[in-house]
Amino acid sequence: MSRLSHAFLIVVSGPSGVGKTTLVERLLASDRLVRRSISATTRTARSGEVDGRDYFFIARDRFEAMKNGEFAEWADVHGALYGTPKEFLQRELDGGRDVVLNIDIQGANQVKRSFPGAVMVFILPPSFNDLEARLQTRGDVSGETLKVRLANARKEIAAGATYDYLIVNDSVERASSELAAIVTAERCRRERQARDLVSELSR
Amino acid sequence: MSRLSHAFLIVVSGPSGVGKTTLVERLLASDRLVRRSISATTRTARSGEVDGRDYFFIARDRFEAMKNGEFAEWADVHGALYGTPKEFLQRELDGGRDVVLNIDIQGANQVKRSFPGAVMVFILPPSFNDLEARLQTRGDVSGETLKVRLANARKEIAAGATYDYLIVNDSVERASSELAAIVTAERCRRERQARDLVSELSR
Numbered sequence: 001m002s003r004l005s006h007a008f009l010i011v012v013s014g015p016s017g018v019g020k021t022t023l024v025e026r027l028l029a030s031d032r033l034v035r036r037s038i039s040a041t042t043r044t045a046r047s048g049e050v051d052g053r054d055y056f057f058i059a060r061d062r063f064e065a066m067k068n069g070e071f072a073e074w075a076d077v078h079g080a081l082y083g084t085p086k087e088f089l090q091r092e093l094d095g096g097r098d099v100v101l102n103i104d105i106q107g108a109n110q111v112k113r114s115f116p117g118a119v120m121v122f123i124l125p126p127s128f129n130d131l132e133a134r135l136q137t138r139g140d141v142s143g144e145t146l147k148v149r150l151a152n153a154r155k156e157i158a159a160g161a162t163y164d165y166l167i168v169n170d171s172v173e174r175a176s177s178e179l180a181a182i183v184t185a186e187r188c189r190r191e192r193q194a195r196d197l198v199s200e201l202s203r
Numbered sequence: 204m205s206r207l208s209h210a211f212l213i214v215v216s217g218p219s220g221v222g223k224t225t226l227v228e229r230l231l232a233s234d235r236l237v238r239r240s241i242s243a244t245t246r247t248a249r250s251g252e253v254d255g256r257d258y259f260f261i262a263r264d265r266f267e268a269m270k271n272g273e274f275a276e277w278a279d280v281h282g283a284l285y286g287t288p289k290e291f292l293q294r295e296l297d298g299g300r301d302v303v304l305n306i307d308i309q310g311a312n313q314v315k316r317s318f319p320g321a322v323m324v325f326i327l328p329p330s331f332n333d334l335e336a337r338l339q340t341r342g343d344v345s346g347e348t349l350k351v352r353l354a355n356a357r358k359e360i361a362a363g364a365t366y367d368y369l370i371v372n373d374s375v376e377r378a379s380s381e382l383a384a385i386v387t388a389e390r391c392r393r394e395r396q397a398r399d400l401v402s403e404l405s406r
Contacts, residue, residue, distance in 0.1 A: 120394075121391075140378050162393075163393055166391060167391055176386055178391050180384070181384035181385075181391075182384075182388040184380070184385075185384045185385040185389070186388070188369060188384075188385060190368060
C-alpha cells in the first residue's frame with residue numbers, strides 16, 4: 001500500500017468521563033499508521049513505566065528551559081509538569097506516522113497553533129445526565145468534586161463547538177468507527193495528498 | 204440511532220473508466236442513509252426503466268423551461284438532455300437523506316454553486332497506464348476514440364485537484380471503504396451537526 005497523504009496530528013478532547021481513552025485505544029488498535037503521543041514530565045517514573053515509551057522523564061530545570069518554545073503544549077498538573085515536545089511530534093510526522101493526542105481544550109488550542117494541520121475531534125456524551133452517571137460510577141468522586149467536574153464539563157462542551165469534528169459517544173462501537181473514519185477521510189483530503197499525484201497523472 | 208447531522212450531497216467525479224459506478228454502488232449498498240440521485244431526461248424510457256426510479260422522463264419543452272434555474276446541473280448528451288432537478292435534491296436533503304451524484308466535472312461545478320455544502324470526491328486511477336488498460340479492455344473503443352478519451356482523462360484529472368477529497372482506486376475494497384469513511388466523517392463535521400447539540404449539552 002502506497003502512502004500518498006501527509007501525516008497529521010489527531011487531537012482528541014472531551015469532558016472528563018466521556019470515554020476518550022477507550023476511543024483512542026481502539027483507534028491505535030485498528031489503524032497501524034497511527035501512533036500515540038508521548039509526553040515529557042517532571043514527575044518520577046512509577047513502577048513499570050519506561051522512559052521514552054510511557055513518558056520522557058526529564059529534570060525540572062530541563063523542562064523549564066524547554067517551556068520557551070519547545071513544547072506543542074504543556075501544563076502544570078498538581079505541581080508536576082507535563083508537555084508534548086514539538087520535536088517528537090515533528091519527527092513522527094516526517095516519518096509518515098499520524099500521532100493521536102488525548103488532551104484538554106487548553107492543550108488542544110496550543111497544539112493547533114504550532115500544528116495548524118491538526119485534526120481536532122471532540123467527544124460528546126449523549127446527554128448531560130449520562131455524563132453525570134458515568135462520573136458517579138467511577139466511585140472515587142465526592143459530591144463536591146463531582147459538582148466541580150460537572151461545572152467544568154459544561155464549560156468544556158461549550159468549547160467543543162470550535163472543533164473540526166464532533167463525535168457523540170452513545171455507542172462505543174459507533175463512536176470508534178466514526179473516529180477511524182475521520183482519520184481515513186482526512187488522509188483522502190486533497191490538501192493532504194502528495195502534490196505530485198495529480199500533476200503526475202495529468203501530465 | 205439519532206440523526207444529528209444535516210444531510211448533504213456527495214458528488215463523485217473522475218475520468219471515464221476509473222471505476223466510479225462500482226464505488227457509488229458499493230456506497231449505496233453499505234450506507235442506507237445515502238440515496239442515488241435521479242436525473243430528468245428528454246430521451247424516451249428504455250425497456251425496464253421506470254419513471255421516478257431510473258429517471259424523470261419529461262418532454263423537451265418542459266426541460267427547456269426548467270433550464271432557467273430549476274436544475275442543479277444539466278447537459279446535452281448526443282442530443283438528449285439530462286439534468287438534476289434542484290427540487291428533487293432539496294426534498295431528499297430536507298428528509299435527512301444524503302444524495303450521491305456520479306457526474307462529470309462541468310456538472311459537479313454547477314452543483315457546487317447551487318449546493319455549496321456538497322462534498323466533492325474525485326476518483327483517480329493508480330497510474331495513467333492503468334487507466335489506458337481499463338479503457339481498452341472495455342472492448343468497444345476504437346483507437347481514435349481511445350486517444351480522445353485519454354486526452355480528456357488528462358484534462359479531467361488536472362481538474363480533480365480542486366476537489367475536497369481524492370481517492371486512488373488501486374483496490375476496489377480500499378477505495379470503497381475510503382468513500383464510506385468520507386461520508387461518515389462528513390456527518391461528524393462540526394458545521395454539519397445540529398447546532399442545538401452543543402448548546403443543549405453545555406446549558
